[in-house]
Each structure stands twice: as C-alpha cells, then as structure tokens.
Amino acid sequence: MNTRLFLSFFRVAAAALLGVSAVAADIPPTAPPALDDLIKQGAEFDDRFDAKDALQYYNQAEKLDPKNADVLVRIARQYRYMLADASSKAEKLRLGHIALGYSERAAAAGPKDPEAQLSIAITLGKMLPYMKTKDQVDATPRIKESVDKALALDPRDDTAWHILGRWNRVLADITGLKRLLAGAVYGKLPKGSNAEAEACLHKAIAINPHRLMHYVELGRVYAQMGRKDDARRCIDKGLSMPNREKDDPETKERGREALTKLK
Secondary structure, three states: OOHHHHHHHHHHHHHHHHHHHHHHHHOOOOOOOOHHHHHHHHHHHHOOOOHHHHHHHHHHHHHHOOOOHHHHHHHHHHHHHHHHHOOOHHHHHHHHHHHHHHHHHHHHHOOOOHHHHHHHHHHHHHHHHHOOHHHHHHHHHHHHHHHHHHHHHOOOOHHHHHHHHHHHHHHHOOOHHHHHHHHHHHOOOOOOOHHHHHHHHHHHHHHOOOOHHHHHHHHHHHHHHOOHHHHHHHHHHHHOOOOOOOOHHHHHHHHHHHHHHHO
16 A cells, blocks of 8 residues: 555544544443432333332332332332232232331331321231231231321321221221130230221211222221111222222222122
C-alpha cells in the first residue's frame, strides 16, 4: 500500500474512533431503577393478583429501602396471595409465615402507618384456618391488637372494621363448654359478641359500600344470630356484586354455604 495512502487511511480511522469514544463518554451510565418506579411496576402486577411478577419488582425495592413500610406491606400481600393459591396446608403455612414476617417488619417500620399496623391482622386471619388450635388461640389477641392500632390511626379503614366484625363473630360462636375446655387447655380466649360484629360490619359498609365481603360477612353474622331473612338479604347482595378482589370468589363460596345451611 502506498505510504501516503496508508497514513491518510490511518488518520481517518483514528478520527472516527476518537469521535465514537467522545460520544460514548458523553453518555452517562444506566442508572438503577428508582424506588418509586419499582413500586409502580410491581403495582401493575399486584393489581392483577400476579404475585410472582409483582415480587420481582417489590423485592428490588426492598433492597433499596429495607425499612420502607409500604414496600413491606406490599410484599406481605403477595405472599398472602400465594398462600391462597397453594394446594397443601404445609405450603399455605410456610407462605403465611413469610407473609407474617414481612407484616411484622412493616408494623415496626411504620408505627404511624395504619396499613402497616393492620397487615399483621390480615396475615394472621389468612393463616388461622390452617393453624393448630393452640396457635389459633395465641393469634386471636394479636389480631385484635393489630386492628386496634390500625383503627386508632385511621378510624375510616373499612378493612379493619371488617376484620374486627369477623373477629367478634368467630369468638361469639365459641360458647359454654367449648370455651371452657379451650381455656383450660390452651389459655383464656377473649370474648366477642354478635352485636359488636354487626355494628363493626355496618361501619365497614358505611365507609365502603362497594366491597362484597362486607355484605357476605354481615349475612353470616345474622345467620349466627338466627335472623335468617336478614342473612339471606345481605348474602344475596354480596353474591350479586362483581368480583374485584383476590378473595372474592372464596368469599362468595362461603356465602353460598351459609345460605345452604339456612334452608
């Protein structure tokens, strides 16, 4: 190759290379996703009850801010969704304990956050049917404590009123010898009443009349009180509403079972 031609080619190539390098130097390195962006991306899957995909983003958010109460509440909810979908009791409890750990961390991180305080009650409520009797007894006052803290921070939390109503209904159904035996073996149980359950659920409905679970649960309270017509009216109302939440199909199934027992 002609020497002059070679040098000319070399100068052009070098200039081109330096030009590319200069442009590349002007491009900042890709920044890691911001916390708010990760929460927003996770929420898109959360809203569709897609727990595994939501966790991909929420777990990254947790790494950025491990004491963020909102993030911890969201993660706990995903494990509750997976608990609902799990097929075995052992797997439900395993996922429930993971959710409970995140709920407890959320409550510690957000002492003034009503959702963080209520997260413990929600998680324990989901775990309760799969627990041993002693664990159920131990969980009962913890649920009440969690609800009380949430309502002290936000008296218009309809979920908290719903849980308190359900708590009262379940305990009101434990009477006489059953309560005496449970107390002797596992420790004293708190007392609940159907009247309190009814009042709590009326408050939940007044705050948010668009959630079918409130009507079905109130119907179950009326069924327990022997008020069959009121029970049918409330449960039918809940069954007529569209499914919007993860647990709505299961709630409707409980409602149908309660109606069957009324016949």
